[in-house]
Ligand code: SF4
């Protein structure tokens with residue numbers, strides 16, 4: 001009997017090893033297998049998550065409510081689900097230099113250019129991960145035979161980070177993101193739910209944040225309520241991407257030149273010195289989005305917006321939200337030039353005139369959403385609408 005159990009374990013270990021190998025071949029940096037039964041170990045998650053959902057911090061992210069339902073009934077996502085294979089894919093642009101964190105932080109002081117979160121500068125990660133998960137599943141079928149599966153990348157309501165923690169991929173840092181000792185946090189997570197019984201291999205990784213509080217201290221909008229606790233409605237990533245409406249006036253100056261997402265709490269994380277560049281060129285920067293001038297981006301017509309962001313996740317926020325975000329950043333150029341941020345730069349009157357001209361144009365041409373933010377931006381220049 002013991003011999004039989006031993007040989008079963010050996011076969012499972014061998015299958016896992018083969019799955020990991022084909023996972024790396026499919027472009028992933030980390031692969032971890034979890035038996036769905038392991039989810040039972042997350043006993044406090046439903047309670048804490050319900051508390052979070054009942055707070056007023058969910059904002060426009062009403063889809064989060066679905067997650068809890070599916071946590072209790074994973075079979076509704078994939079009938080007869082037995083295991084989850086969690087994968088991570090590094091996305092740091094291939095041309096990034098060793099001191100990329102410093103270089104990115106510097107961009108936040110350059111008020112004339114827009115800051116786009118690193119993950120969104122290239123091809124839409126949903127598309128990349130889905131494609132690679134599909135090819136991964138095909139390779140797995142060569143190992144275990146045909147099986148049912150579902151590729152999950154953000155749009156399926158599962159707890160990816162908790163699964164990744166269970167799979168030993170990393171720990172949830174004080175900035176609430178998953179951190180891996182060998183790759184930092186600059187990676188995407190994807191999950192392949194499968195109806196084939198696989199054995200969990202890894203154990204939970206312990207927390208290595210220690211006494212560090214760099215992420216909590218740097219946050220421009222003070223979005224952290226404390227370690228591991230984020231109020232997303234103050235987070236710039238939420239405000240510029242998930243939030244569809246008017247950005248609260250008091251938060252606009254704190255957004256600076258960030259026009260799509262925010263990386264600050266990752267840029268200062270010491271573990272990100274271990275971040276690795278992407279294996280794939282899909283995440284290469286498009287449209288110069290790592291250093292594009294705000295006036296240039298603000299001048300795009302809707303057709304240009306659609307054409308230039310084709311295949312990018314930015315397309316999903318829509319043209320009006322895109323303009324809204326840039327209008328806020330343009331308003332913030334005024335205070336930086338007036339000496340609040342980089343007083344050493346000469347304030348060029350022609351660039352000021354150009355910004356004012358463009359803002360006025362947008363007010364007359366665009367939706368109320370853009371108009372409200374463009375009017376606010378104009379007021380930062382003491383200019384009348
Ligand atoms: S992404 Fe930016 S705004 Fe959001 S919590 Fe991190 S540092 Fe704060």
Ligand code: SF4
Nearest residue numbers: 173174209212215269
């Ligand atoms: S910055 Fe420090 S505290 Fe924040 S996640 Fe990284 S290691 Fe943890």
